[in-house]
Structures are given as structure tokens and as C-alpha cells.
Amino acid sequence: METKYAITVDDLTVAYNYKPVLWDIDLAIPEGVLMAIVGPNGAGKSTLIKSILGIIKPIAGSVKIFGKPYKKQYKEVAYVPQKGSVDWDFPTTALDVVMMGTYGSLGWIKRPGQKEKKAALEALEKVGMLSFKSRQISQLSGGQQQRIFLARALVQNASIYLMDEPFQGVDATTEKAIINILKELRKAGKTLIVVHHDLQTVPEYFDWVTFLNVKKIATGPVKDIFNDGNLTKTYGINYKVSVQE
Amino acid sequence: MSSAQIEIQLIACLVAIACAIPGTFLVLRKMAMISDAISHSILPGLVIGFFITEDLNSPWLILLAAVSGVITVIMVEFIQKTGLVKEDTAIGLVFPALFSIGVILIAKNANDVHLDVDAVLLGELAFAPFDRLFVNGVDLGAKSIWIIGTIVVITLTLLITFFKELKVSTFDKQLAATLGFSPLVIHYGLMSIASVTTVGAFDAVGAILVVALMIAPAAMAYLLTNNLKKMLIIAILAGIASALIGYWVAHYLDASIAGSMTTVLGFLFLLVYLFAPSKGLISVLYRQKRQQVEVYLLTFMLHLQNHTEESERHINHLGEHINWGKMQSKTVVDLALKNNMIVIDDNIISLTEKGKGFAEKAIDYITTNSTVAIEEMKEDFFLFRG
Ligand SMILES: Nc1ncnc2c1ncn2[C@@H]1O[C@H](COP(=O)(O)OP(=O)(O)O)[C@@H](O)[C@H]1O
Ligand SMILES: [Mg+2]
Numbered sequence: 112m113e114t115k116y117a118i119t120v121d122d123l124t125v126a127y128n129y130k131p132v133l134w135d136i137d138l139a140i141p142e143g144v145l146m147a148i149v150g151p152n153g154a155g156k157s158t159l160i161k162s163i164l165g166i167i168k169p170i171a172g173s174v175k176i177f178g179k180p181y182k183k184q185y186k187e188v189a190y191v192p193q194k195g196s197v198d199w200d201f202p203t204t205a206l207d208v209v210m211m212g213t214y215g216s217l218g219w220i221k222r223p224g225q226k227e228k229k230a231a232l233e234a235l236e237k238v239g240m241l242s243f244k245s246r247q248i249s250q251l252s253g254g255q256q257q258r259i260f261l262a263r264a265l266v267q268n269a270s271i272y273l274m275d276e277p278f279q280g281v282d283a284t285t286e287k288a289i290i291n292i293l294k295e296l297r298k299a300g301k302t303l304i305v306v307h308h309d310l311q312t313v314p315e316y317f318d319w320v321t322f323l324n325v326k327k328i329a330t331g332p333v334k335d336i337f338n339d340g341n342l343t344k345t346y347g348i349n350y351k352v353s354v355q356e
Numbered sequence: 357m358s359s360a361q362i363e364i365q366l367i368a369c370l371v372a373i374a375c376a377i378p379g380t381f382l383v384l385r386k387m388a389m390i391s392d393a394i395s396h397s398i399l400p401g402l403v404i405g406f407f408i409t410e411d412l413n414s415p416w417l418i419l420l421a422a423v424s425g426v427i428t429v430i431m432v433e434f435i436q437k438t439g440l441v442k443e444d445t446a447i448g449l450v451f452p453a454l455f456s457i458g459v460i461l462i463a464k465n466a467n468d469v470h471l472d473v474d475a476v477l478l479g480e481l482a483f484a485p486f487d488r489l490f491v492n493g494v495d496l497g498a499k500s501i502w503i504i505g506t507i508v509v510i511t512l513t514l515l516i517t518f519f520k521e522l523k524v525s526t527f528d529k530q531l532a533a534t535l536g537f538s539p540l541v542i543h544y545g546l547m548s549i550a551s552v553t554t555v556g557a558f559d560a561v562g563a564i565l566v567v568a569l570m571i572a573p574a575a576m577a578y579l580l581t582n583n584l585k586k587m588l589i590i591a592i593l594a595g596i597a598s599a600l601i602g603y604w605v606a607h608y609l610d611a612s613i614a615g616s617m618t619t620v621l622g623f624l625f626l627l628v629y630l631f632a633p634s635k636g637l638i639s640v641l642y643r644q645k646r647q648q649v650e651v652y653l654l655t656f657m658l659h660l661q662n663h664t665e666e667s668e669r670h671i672n673h674l675g676e677h678i679n680w681g682k683m684q685s686k687t688v689v690d691l692a693l694k695n696n697m698i699v700i701d702d703n704i705i706s707l708t709e710k711g712k713g714f715a716e717k718a719i720d721y722i723t724t725n726s727t728v729a730i731e732e733m734k735e736d737f738f739l740f741r742g
Contacts, residue, residue: 128439164534182536190534197528201384202582211524215535220517247582263531 116177117142117271117302118163123172125155125162132158134326136172140304142270145297146319147307147333151346154324156306157193160273163304164190176271186215189264191274194256199249205259206244209234212266227266234262239288254285261289272296274305290316313337360485363498365603367484368617370504371557372569372595377511378550379570380591383578384526389444390429390547391570393451395554395563397428399458402555407465418503418555425551426544428454479562481613500560507556511549515588522546523584565614569595572621579632598624652680652688657697657715660707671703 120138124131133155140146148156161167163174165181176184189212212234213227235241238258243251251259257277264272272293278286293303293316307313313320313333320337322328322345329341382391401424405417428450435446489499496502515522525532525542532539550570557566577590602617609616630637660669667673674685689705692698697711707715 161530164530166530166533185534185536188534190531192528192530196530198384198386201527202578202584202587203523203527204582208527211528211531211535214520214524214537217520219521219537222520249582 115142116140117144118304119175119178120159120163121173121175123159123162123169123174125158125167125169131170132325133162133169136323136327138321138327138330140302140321140330141319142302143297143300144319145293145303145305145317146321147305147313147317148321148323149307149310149313149345150323150328154345156323157275159323160190160275160304160306163273164188186267187270189267189269189272191260191264191272191277193275194253194260194279196275199251199256201248203248204245205240205248205251205255206231206235208248208259209262209266212263215267230266230268231262234265235259237265237292238262254281257281257289258285261292265292270301272301272303274303276306276308278307278309310342361607363485363501364481364613365600367498367500367504367560368481368599368603368613369596370501370508371561371566372573372599373592374504374508374511374553374557375566375569376573376591376595377515377588378546378553379574380577380584380588381522381526381546382550382570383574384584388571388575389447390432391550391554392567393428393432393447394425394547394551395558395566396451397454397458398422398425398551398555398558399455400424400461401427402558403458403461403465418552421555422548422551424454425554426547429544429547477562477564479558479560479565479614481560484560503556504560507553511553514545514549518542518545561617562614565618568618568621569599572625573598576625576628579628579635594624595621649687649691652684653691653697654715654718656688656692657707657711657718660698660705661712661715666704669705671700671705674705 116139118138118140120136123133123136123138125133132153136159148159150156158167162169163176163181165174174181176187181188206228209231210223210227213223213230217223217227232241232244235244238261240255240258240262243255248256248259257280261277264274277289281289293305297303297318305317307317314337317333319331320333321330322336322341324345324347328345329336379391382388398421401421402417405414405420408420409417411417431450432443432446435441435449436443441449484500485498487499489496489502521532521537521542524535525537525539529539532542553570554563554566557569561569573591573594574587576594577587580590581587598621599617602620603613605611605620606613606616628636631639633639663669671689674680674689680688689698689700692711693700695710696708697714698705699708
């Protein structure tokens, strides 16, 4: 059977102020993988995710979600931005932030009702944050804020999840909780793309990996391509990780 | 109260409502300065509009001026996107330029009309009731009431209709974009409303009060609540209260109405800034002080937990062992006693069951950083908050 691709990126080049930060990227992400994007700081990982989501306009190339442009497919995609990208002092509660995940399926003007609230409460429960539902978001710890973002993506009930460093600044318990949910989602046939920093845990958490540093270095199954050669090409220095089997 | 007085207050309250709504979102988007830019740079639009329409209250004039407000925003963003200067610098570059073009245009061409720079900055609220709206010879009240009233109705309708979109794009612009709500459309929608409100209110109350009414009530509300809907309501009420108090202060002092309202806004903001229950300055300082004491308390508990020998637990030697002054030791011991965490028997301090439990949970929290252990303690203990 032919592989079905969740996301295909063709000849993508992205520049900020005319300085390219992503150069001629080709990427085909098969449906149903749990994929890590790894690369040094400033490699363009966040930029790649934002380009897939149509937040940033590329200067060349195209992105397709299940064969169609993002604009036609936005209900299929959920995004977990970097935690630092929002103002946590915003006057709102954990539940309200999770409810925002339902806004996409509601469309313009229509307001969330009981059905949306129920979905949001279920998502909070799933990430172990139900008892914090009424708490103001600035009163949550870093790990809790990250769980709220994950819950918000869960209520979108999408087929593809794009996450930018979901493990940044979270405690070990939260990291385990999040990765278990991600693995569960993959079992349910979802495609997950995660910007990840901790190279040690790549083989344990992910089944697919993309090495990125302005250009795409390699992409494929972790067991085939997660090796010192690709790490060295990506990080520039002679890289060695002890990969536990 | 004469009917003119009632009309002036009504106009001021309507302006307060019209300003508080876009103002709340400007404050949350950290764009307070933009309202200043808009209020000054609509002047050339107003003047040009006046030359074309020859009528200061024509809706076309309001639209033209509002367009120049939006053009200001676009110019500021353009300059900012070049990456050569920061946003506030860009604002500082654009609006004095546009404002002075407006001033020159007035000086050159409109000497004999009722557009002058003082009026632009301070407004002429006291005269607003003299400009009446007549339909078929029937007096329907001051024109400003109708103009600003219309703006209030439009703003409220848009707010209620697009509340969800405004909220999500203000909190998380990128999420809004991925959900199919163009942040650009919402951004320029908001800027248009801010511009229309400014133009409509400007003739009556002047540029300075418009800016003050957009920003100060929203800033007060921000300090008083953690709920967006309540923030909007508080901002509206704070604006109305300032307008009314300001009016009567001006009345008794025989001072400028707009000036007095602006002063009251500043004064009320100061009160809120100092005394707001959890985000006010005093409350923040108090909390920091308490946190400091609680860190000492924790250190003390851990010391007692670690040292079973009596010499380490003698009340008079506390100072020597953990190197604290008398006052500090006393504060901490008193706090621990008050919370039933220690008992003192013959000058020897021992932890109670509660004290031991507290110390253990605290160690748990510090070593694992797991918040589950201390959830129930959070309510009566500042230390673990945030
Ligand atoms: N809004 C922006 N304007 C200008 N340059 C940017 C912007 N965002 C990111 N960059 C630059 O683009 C490069 C890639 O950034 P990013 O995608 O955030 O990298 P990563 O997520 O891999 O750390 C970096 O050099 C960064 O400085
Ligand atoms: Mg990044």
C-alpha cells in the first residue's frame, strides 16, 4: 500500500528580513508517526512549524496538509505554541484557555456552549488539571501551564498535532504525563510533530525524527537515522549520544 | 441641575463607555501608546475632511479622520517592521509629524472656523449642549449625544458579537491564526473602532481626555480583576465614575471640565495602583515581606527537623546556630507557635506533628518540585504561590 502523508513540504524557503532561516526544505511526514524535530537553537524549528501552520508566509515553496493547503484543513490541525509566546497575566482561567481550542470548530460569531464546556473539562481531566479549572492562569506553575496548552490542543480533536518544545521547563512528572498522552494519541492514529531538545530521550519517546539546521539534514525512522553521523551534521560538532537500546 | 448640565454629563458618560471598550483591549495588547498616536494624528484627516465636507459633524468627516487613525497604525507598523527602531520610537516618529501637519493646515486655512489647537487638545465639553440636532424643526438634544451614542451602540454590538474572537486573538495571536480567525482583520477592526471612537469623542472632550479615558480605566480594571468580562465592566464603571466626579469637581472649582476629569482619572488610578487587593503595590510588598518571613520559618523548621540534640534547639541559642538576630528569631518563633508547628518546653523547642508534616512536605516540594504535595497548603501559605 502507498504511504499516506499527513504533511508534505516542498522546496520551502523562509526568510526574516531577507535572511533565509529555512532553506529549500523538502519533507514528507507519514500519517500516524510521533516525530521529533531536533536541531540547535536558531535552526528554524519554530519557523518550520509556523510555516506549516500558515502563520509565516514563505518566500518560496508550499505546504500541504493531507494534500490540500492549510487554509482548507485548519480543523485537522492543532498547535501547541511555545509557552513563552503568550502573556500569562492575561485575565482568564485555565478552563477558559482550554475552551479556546473549541473556537476553531465554532467558527466566527457562534459562542461556546455546554458541549464545548464539557469537552474542555474532559481535556482538563485527561491532563490531570481538572482541580485547577477556575484558577487564574498566572497562578499556575510552568508545568501546569504546559498541560493547559496540551488540553487546549486536545479539545480541537485534530488529526495532526504540532508542538513547540512542550517539555521546556516542566518537571519530570509532567513530562511523563505529556509523553503518555502523545503516545496514546499516536495509537489512535494521530500524527504528532514535536520540537524536542533532549536528545537522550528521542529514541524512547519518538518513532520518527527530522534533523534540521536551516536545511533539512535527514528525516526518517528513529531506528534507522538517529545516529552520531546525523547528529554531527546537524550540530556541527562531533556529537556522541549514548543511545540505550 | 439644568438640562445642559445633564447633557454634558451624559456625553461624558457615553464617551467613557465608548473609550473603555477598545481601551481594555489596547491595554491587554500592550498598545496603550497607540491610542495617543491615533488621537493626535487624526487631526490632518479631520482638517482635510472639514475642507471637503464643510461640516464639522458630518459622518464623512468622522470616517475620513478615522481612516487617518488607521493609516497612523499602518505607518507605525511599517516603520517598526523595518527593524530599525522599536515600536514606541515608531509611534513617537509618526504622530507628531501627522499632528503638526494638522496644526499647519488649521493655521493656514481654518482660522475662522471653530477648529483650533486648544479645542483639539482639551475639547469644549461645556459648549457641547449648544450644538443641537434638529430634525424637521424638532430639537432632539445635543448633537454629540447622538454621535457618541451611535458609536457606543456600534462598539457594544461589535464587542458582544466578536467577544470570542477578540479574546482569543488578544491572548494568543498565533492560535487565533491557526483556528482560522485572521488576527490582522481583528487587529484593524479594533484599530478602526479606536479611531472612530477617538474622532467622535474628540470634538467634545479633546484628545487628552480621550487617551486618558481609553487607558486609565482599563489599567485600573486590570489591577482589580482576573476576568476579562469583569475587566470590561469595571473599566466602563471607572470611566463613568471619573467623568461624573470630574464634572462636579470642575463645577465647584470653576475649572476646565476635561482637565478636571483627566485629573480625577489619574487620582483614581493612583488609589487603585496602591490599594488594589492582590495586584496593588501595597499588597505586593506585603506579600513579599510575608514570603520572606515564611522562608525563614521553613529554614527554622528544617533546622529543628535535622537537629535532635537539645543544645541546637535551645531558644536562646537560636541566634548562634542559624545566625539570626533577636528580632528575626522572635518573629519566626512567634509565627511557628501561632501556627501550632512547635512547642517550647523549658526553653527547648520541639516540632509538633503539624510542624513535622509541614517540614516534610516542604522538603518534598523543594526536592521534587512536584506541586501535588503542597496543593492544600497553598491556601494559607504564600510561600508556595507562584
Ligand atoms: N520574528 C523574527 N524576526 C526576525 N528573525 C527571527 C524572527 N523569529 C526568528 N528569527 C530568527 O530566525 C532564526 C530561526 O528561529 P527559530 O525558528 O525560532 O529557531 P529555533 O526554534 O530552531 O530555535 C533565528 O536566527 C532567529 O533569530
Ligand atoms: Mg524555537
